[in-house]
Amino acid sequence: MSKNFSRREFLKAAIASLGTIGGAAASARLVDGAGAAPLAQGGGDDPDMGGMMGPHGMVGVVGEVDHEANGFNPSDLLTDFDYGEVSVVNGQTVRDYEFVAINKSIEVMPGIEFPAWTYNGRIPGPTIRCTEGDLIRINFFNGSDHPHTIHFHGIHTHEMDGVPGAGPGLIQPGESFTYEFEAEPFGLHLYHCHAFPLARHIAKGLYGAFIVDPKGGWPKVDHEFFMGMAGIDIDFDDENDFYMVNGIPFHYQMHPIDIKVGDKVRVFLVNFLEFDLINSFHLHANFFHYYPTGTSLTPSEFTDTIMQTQAQRGLIEFTFKHPGRFMFHAHNTEFAELGWTGNFNVTE
Numbered sequence: 001m002s003k004n005f006s007r008r009e010f011l012k013a014a015i016a017s018l019g020t021i022g023g024a025a026a027s028a029r030l031v032d033g034a035g036a037a038p039l040a041q042g043g044g045d046d047p048d049m050g051g052m053m054g055p056h057g058m059v060g061v062v063g064e065v066d067h068e069a070n071g072f073n074p075s076d077l078l079t080d081f082d083y084g085e086v087s088v089v090n091g092q093t094v095r096d097y098e099f100v101a102i103n104k105s106i107e108v109m110p111g112i113e114f115p116a117w118t119y120n121g122r123i124p125g126p127t128i129r130c131t132e133g134d135l136i137r138i139n140f141f142n143g144s145d146h147p148h149t150i151h152f153h154g155i156h157t158h159e160m161d162g163v164p165g166a167g168p169g170l171i172q173p174g175e176s177f178t179y180e181f182e183a184e185p186f187g188l189h190l191y192h193c194h195a196f197p198l199a200r201h202i203a204k205g206l207y208g209a210f211i212v213d214p215k216g217g218w219p220k221v222d223h224e225f226f227m228g229m230a231g232i233d234i235d236f237d238d239e240n241d242f243y244m245v246n247g248i249p250f251h252y253q254m255h256p257i258d259i260k261v262g263d264k265v266r267v268f269l270v271n272f273l274e275f276d277l278i279n280s281f282h283l284h285a286n287f288f289h290y291y292p293t294g295t296s297l298t299p300s301e302f303t304d305t306i307m308q309t310q311a312q313r314g315l316i317e318f319t320f321k322h323p324g325r326f327m328f329h330a331h332n333t334e335f336a337e338l339g340w341t342g343n344f345n346v347t348e
């Protein structure tokens, strides 16, 4: 695919090529909100949606990726917090994790495979969750065919920084290393591979969230959801072709997140995006409190839209007053049309 082949052209090409594939399993077709209503009928699990069409008449997709073959389902990743193998040593909580870097083909859109690099076979990698002051040990084995690392955001020693030239540096295929540090400061952080070229190693899928709860915990809520925003550069031209939360474009548009009127909801939102500087999150028909990086218990803002540059993250808290189906999506509208869009299904 040539360098000048734009993402729009890619999208059109995808529509053209996939539209000719027969059979239910392979009937993945990108549909255009303006004039392709028949294509959008009958797909997905919710007739209210008119297939996969969002209320804005946005671009959607017909068909479903094979979550089982992928080894993860974004609906599960929302609440899949990994507390590790827990032990207590001299009064300190120790959390051990096993991380393996593996090459894996992920079906990111129906019929479209992405040759990903993953931590533990999923995108994003495990959502590490711990409490401030815990000792974290990540036993990392590189089972892939490229050198990788794990670089954690947070406070730690030079040896544990997970970059070339520090401590063990690059972990070669077949080799392993244990990253070890105390979890600080409390907040919402991330980890990712720091081998070069960095953007490529991250965009191939080597990233995940690292949540450090404050010692007394955050105020109690009814739901906590993790959302990792990112993009997919499917043709490796350093430009994203799809955008998504938790690995699969359009997933929460096809599978809305169920909550109830009056529920307190907390979203741990991380921007893992490469190749585009800014990402954003907009919630419909509501406002939310925003806690940048989650390092303070006092919100900085009461708003309905925030932006995050690369590696920025924060906590979002809200309660719906009215029932119905409400969108959340990037307010970079092009990102929304290329997959970064979803719905909350709010019931009484």
Ligand SMILES: [Cu+2]
Pocket: 147, 148, 149, 193, 194, 195, 201, 202, 206
């Ligand atoms: Cu890497």
